[in-house]
Amino acid sequence: xxxxxxxxxxxxxxxxxxxxxxxxxxxxxxxxxxxxxxxxxxxxxxxxxxxxxxxxxxxxxxxxxxxxxxxxxxxxxxxxxxxxxxxxxxxxxxxxxxxxxxx
Numbered sequence: 192x193x194x195x196x197x198x199x200x201x202x203x204x205x206x207x208x209x210x211x212x213x214x215x216x217x218x219x220x221x222x223x224x225x226x227x228x229x230x231x232x233x234x235x236x237x238x239x240x241x242x243x244x245x246x247x248x249x250x251x252x253x254x255x256x257x258x259x260x261x262x263x264x265x266x267x268x269x270x271x272x273x274x275x276x277x278x279x280x281x282x283x284x285x286x287x288x289x290x291x292x293x294x
Contacts, residue, residue, distance in 0.1 A: 193226040194218055196240055198233045212238040216246050224260045231266035244278040251282050255289045
C-alpha cells in the first residue's frame with residue numbers, strides 16, 4: 192500500500208490518502224505500507240506530518256524487524272523538510288547500528 196498524507200493536494204493515482212497524523216499512523220500499524228509520502232503542514236491545530244517520522248523512528252529503534260516504508264517528503268515548508276530529512280537519516284543510522292551490532 193502507498194500512503195499519501197496531505198490535507199490539500201490531490202492524491203496521486205494508486206495512492207491511499209490520509210488527512211492527518213493519527214490516521215496515517217493507524218494505517219502503518221495495521222497495513223503493510225510500502226511507500227509513504229508526507230506533507231508537514233496539515234492545517235490549523237492539527238499535528239504536523241513530521242510526527243509520523245518520529246513515530247517511525249521509535250518503531251525502528253524498538254523493533255528491528257519493523258518494515259520501514261520508502262519515504263518521500265512533498266511538503267512546501269523548507270524548514271520542516273530539512274528536519275524531516277534529518278529524522279530519515281537518524282532512522283537509517285539506527286538501522287545500520289542494528290545490522291552492525293551497535294558498532
